[in-house]
Amino acid sequence: MPEQTQPDNSQFVAEYATVQSIFIRQRNCLLLRGDFTPLFVGYYLHLMQHGLHNRKEEDVLLKQLLAYFTLYLVSRPWKEHHAWTYNVPGGHPANYFVAGSSLTEDVVGRVFTENVRDGETSMLYAQNICANRDTQTSVIPLSGMDAAGWVEGFFQRSEQRQARAFCCRGDEYALVTAEPDADFDWLTELTTEQVANIDNTEQTRLLETRRFTFRCGCSLERILPTIRTMQKDFADLLSEQGCVRVACPRCGAHYDITTEMLAGTNTGPDHCH
Numbered sequence: 001m002p003e004q005t006q007p008d009n010s011q012f013v014a015e016y017a018t019v020q021s022i023f024i025r026q027r028n029c030l031l032l033r034g035d036f037t038p039l040f041v042g043y044y045l046h047l048m049q050h051g052l053h054n055r056k057e058e059d060v061l062l063k064q065l066l067a068y069f070t071l072y073l074v075s076r077p078w079k080e081h082h083a084w085t086y087n088v089p090g091g092h093p094a095n096y097f098v099a100g101s102s103l104t105e106d107v108v109g110r111v112f113t114e115n116v117r118d119g120e121t122s123m124l125y126a127q128n129i130c131a132n133r134d135t136q137t138s139v140i141p142l143s144g145m146d147a148a149g150w151v152e153g154f155f156q157r158s159e160q161r162q163a164r165a166f167c168c169r170g171d172e173y174a175l176v177t178a179e180p181d182a183d184f185d186w187l188t189e190l191t192t193e194q195v196a197n198i199d200n201t202e203q204t205r206l207l208e209t210r211r212f213t214f215r216c217g218c219s220l221e222r223i224l225p226t227i228r229t230m231q232k233d234f235a236d237l238l239s240e241q242g243c244v245r246v247a248c249p250r251c252g253a254h255y256d257i258t259t260e261m262l263a264g265t266n267t268g269p270d271h272c273h
Contacts, residue, residue, distance in 0.1 A: 015038055015042065015213050016038055016039075016105070016211035016212060016213050017034050017035060017036045017037070017038045017039040017070070017211065017212050017213070018034055018035075018209055018210075018211045019032060019033065019034035019070060019071060019074045019209065019210050019211070019212065020032070020033055020034065020206060020208075020209050021074050021075070021206070021207045021208045021209070021210070022204050022205065022206055022207065023179075023204065023205045023207055024176075024198065024202050024203070024204055025202070025203035025204065025205065026183070026202070026203060027182065027183045027186050027187070027202065028178075028179045028180065028181045028182040028183060029176050029177065029178055029179060029182050029183070029186075029187055030075060030176070030177045030179055030207075031174060031175075031176050031195070031198060031204070032071040032072075032074050032075055032174065032175045032176075032177070033071070033168075033172065033173070033174040033175075033195075034067075034070070034071065034172070034173065035170070035171055035172050036063075036066070036067045036070070036171045036172070036173060037170070037171040038213065039066065039067075039070070039107065039212060039213060039214050040063055040066075040171055040214075042213050042214030042215065043063070043066065043109070043214045046214060046216075046251065046253070049253075050252065050253050050254055051254075052110075052252050054111050055092065057092070058092075058094060058096075058111045058113070059111075061096060061145070061147055062096055062098075062109055062110070062111055064147035064148070064167065064173075065084070065086065065096055065098050065109065065147050065150075066098055066107055066109050066214070067167075067171075067173040068147060068148070068151045068165055068173060068175060069082070069084055069098040069100065069107060069109075070100065070107050070212050071165075071173060071174070071175040072151070072175065073100055073101070073102055073107070073210070073212070074102070074208075074210050075175070075177055076102075076128075077130075078102045078103060079103060079130055079131065080101065080102075080128055080129070080130045081099070081100070081101040081103070081128075081129040081130070082099065082100065082101070082126070082127065082128055082129070083097070083098070083099035083126070083127045083129070084096075084097070084098050084099070084124060084125070084126050084127075084154075085097045085124070085125040085126075086122060086123070086124050086125075086142075086150065087116070087117055087119065087122060087123045087124075087125070088122050088145065089117075089118045089119050089120065089121070089122065090118075090145075092113070093113075093116040093117070093118040094111050094112060094113050094116055095111070095112040095116050095117075096109070096111055096112075097109055097110055097111075097112065097250070099250060100212065102210050102212075104215075104217065105210070105211055105212055105213065106212060106213055106214070106215035106216075106217065107212050107213075107214060107215075108214065108215065108216040108217075108250050108251050109214075109251075110250065110251055110252045121141050121142070121143060122141070122142040122143060122144070122145075122150070123139060123140070123141055123142065124138070124139070124140040124141075124142055124150065124153075124154055125137070125138075125139055126138040126139075126140065126154065126158060138157075138158045140153065140154060140157045140158055142154075147165070148165035148166070148167065149165075151163065151165040151175070152164060152165055155177065159177075161177060161178045162177070162178040162182070162184060162187055162188075163175060163176065163177040163178065164176045164187060164188075164190055166192050166195050167192075168192055168195065168196055169196070174195050176190060176195065216248060216250050216251035216253065218248040218250060218251060218253055220255055220261070223246060223248070223255055223257075224257070224261060224262070227244075227246060227257050227262065228262055242258060242259060243256045243257055243258040243259070244256075244257050245257070
């Protein structure tokens with residue numbers, strides 16, 4: 001559960017992707033936009049640090065989901081923590097997982113390709129976690145292999161409102177959502193070029209900015225207690241090799257756990273930053 005205070009990370013501002021929330025007057029729509037280069041750099045550094053690799057198609061799709069998911073976070077209250085898992089069937093079935101919160105100013109994501117359910121249609125499993133409230137879960141069937149289409153379908157079926165998702169220049173992404181009394185005809189016909197020039201063609205008002213980095217928050221100290229409860233399951237490996245490698249389920253970071261670490265006599269290096 002995320003902490004209920006906003007951390008002061010101003011000294012790291014250069015590492016953050018800044019997302020603007022902009023109200024479009026007369027259209028009664030909300031524009032969320034940002035340049036995700038800093039976040040993608042963090043994602044690739046994470047892959048390099050832990051020797052991880054995704055197929056090109058999977059890499060492109062995960063990056064798009066990270067961007068759209070982050071824009072969605074900015075459309076939601078600060079105190080919420082969200083997670084999406086897209087199950088995509090086909091020749092290379094995969095699960096695309098993204099999660100994050102405005103409170104911790106981070107998002108994380110990874111691709112699962114092993115032991116993945118290969119169904120007839122793509123499925124989205126969306127969770128909304130908030131303190132002092134039951135977790136809200138939505139299961140939504142989707143179609144195609146287009147991240148923008150998935151996000152628009154999610155808004156239509158789960159949020160019960162229209163939204164348009166756009167991949168703009170470079171690493172710039174935008175999401176335009178319908179608010180009460182929205183101009184639906186305008187929103188339906190909206191193009192990427194119009195979104196890029198919206199400051200010159202529409203009356204807009206900046207509501208807020210939020211910033212995000214690619215970060216999981218996992219650490220050896222957090223993982224060790226769980227592994228200790230499962231120590232007997234790894235007894236043979238520990239006896240033969242002296243250590244066991246475990247992976248963080250959120251980001252895929254690898255940790256080599258030794259018998260000394262489990263005994264509490266050696267904490268070892270923390271491999272995930």
